[in-house]
Amino acid sequence: MSADNRRILIIDDERPILLTLEALLGRHGYQPEAAATAAYGLRVLKNRAPALVLLDLQLPDADGLQMLEQIKTEHPETQVIILTAHDSLNNAIESIKRGAYHFISKPYAPEELLSLVEKALEKRSLLRETEELREKTQQLQKRLEIAETRLAPVFKSKVMQELQELINAMAPSEANVLITGESGVGKEVIANVIHTRSLRASKPMVKLNCAAFPQAMIESELFGYVKGAFTGAMNDFPGMIAEASGSTLFLDEISEMPPELQTRFLRVLQEREYRPLGSTKTLKADFRVVAATNRPIPEALADNRLRADLYYRLNTFQIEIPPLRERKEDIPPLVTSFLKRFAQQLGKAEPQIAPEAFQKLLDYHWPGNVRELQNAMEYAVVLSRQGQIGVKELPAEVQLPVALQQAERKSHQNGGPKSLDDLERDAILQALAQCHGNKKKAAQVLGIQRPTLYNKMKRYAIEL
């Protein structure tokens, strides 16, 4: 029981009772405070927030039952025991109806009073614990909702629906899976879905990002080591393969794994055995592998970044997640899900997206795929005002007119020889993109007058 939970306020105008109660409670480890009037009692209640009030129903400056009502309204957590010389059932029942914990008739027996006090404080403690647990449950529920939103992929478009069917069919198997797709398409999310729908879902999936570790460290992270295996190996470390026993091992950016380690890992996949660094013991490997890469497979094979034999071993099922620009039907549900999640995180009401802003989201190319959309939505929710997201609340690159977006993309791409007209059109579009559609500035960048720019825009059918 916390210290503040032992603070008891006694409100009674009879001095002998007030002082006896104060002494009795003080001697039993409580922190009593005496008030001879209702007005003083209310001040103490406000300033000291006692856990329990012993309240006389007959006070010189207030009606006891009204006082009880006031206490329960303003301090609902505070328990109240009624002290009454008027031990009529009416008063007692009325006081219980108005929220008193119990009542006791004067003259009270000390042991009876102390037992009631202890029970009332216990009740308050339990109520408080219940309230805290309720709050924690709500917080956890919120977090769970956020986590679910974060992890739930969207299978709205036809291509994603087909992909979902494939996942549903192969997830319960033990087959290895290779997930490919551009950066930000959600490869890890899909790996999670495969794991949670697999027979190994009871244990958490183990993740190793091969691009996140120095090459020398990947081997020890993956296979583990025994104490003294190398300088700095102060203790045994079981490694990711051991940790993934009975579960799924997700190897992200597999093409970043050093080729010689790929060979060693391939052997583990074939023989289902491995040996930690510095150990003479061979251990059983019991994991399912799901690997991912954002490099196009032919390119990775040609560059020897991905060993062909490992590729064929991993490629029992290959899942290619298309970029977001090729499945725009997924944008609306993704936007809804991100808005909900970020609004919850920021404690805001879920904002509405203005139609023109929504159109911008649909028009944008999303080179960073779902991850970029997610970032854009977080940005928009942060900036949203009065529950609205307009065009201005979107990132600058999303706000650009479609023509300028295309121009910007072209500027990043290498092309073959072009006609002078094409070159001029591209130069105008690039200048406009660079100046975020500001024609005056674009004309200055191009070194021409504004009317000339207008004429050329008309000639090349450039509309903003």
Added chain:
Amino acid sequence: MPVVVRFIRQLSHDLRNHLNAAELQSAFLKEIAADGEVKSEVQRLRVMLSELGTALQKLTAALAPPKLTQMPYGAPVFLEDLQQKVQNDFGADAGVFEWDVRVTGGMLNIDPQLLQQALLELLSNALRHERGEGSITITADAAGGRLLLRLREPKQAFTGSTEEWGREPFKHVKHGHYGIGLHRARGVIEAHGGELSASHDAAAGALVTTVALPIFD
């Protein structure tokens, strides 16, 4: 006698439990009764049960050995509180009492609530029992390390003995009276290291009850 007291306390406790159950049942009946008259009758029943319970509670409390929560308490303050309580509790009858308090200092080591109840019992007895014409006077003095409270009630003829005053419970039992109040008062006073005595002053035609309590500077 202790065996009888224990028996009565246990019986009283058990009866109170039954009464509590009956009170709860009547409360439930009142809640479910649709007819106004039935409601009102059940309410009356509840009040009766409540009074029974209260009477038994008082009986149990009176027969229990006093457990004191003692504290230093100013003697004048205690007497002032007592007068105030008499004013509040006795209503119009409070005017029958004449106070002569000559105590201006000194401390008592008392359970103020229990001691006040014990003295109120003595005052209530004086008021209730047959008494002659005139006021009941209460004199308070401090002398020889004792606070002396003298209660003088007009009583021309007194045939009883005052030797064992309040030592035996159940001495005078009649309707609504069980002869335990005085016994309880003596128990409380003695638990404070005090004394209770009574004598009949035939010349003055008064029964004088004296309470002596230790007083400190």
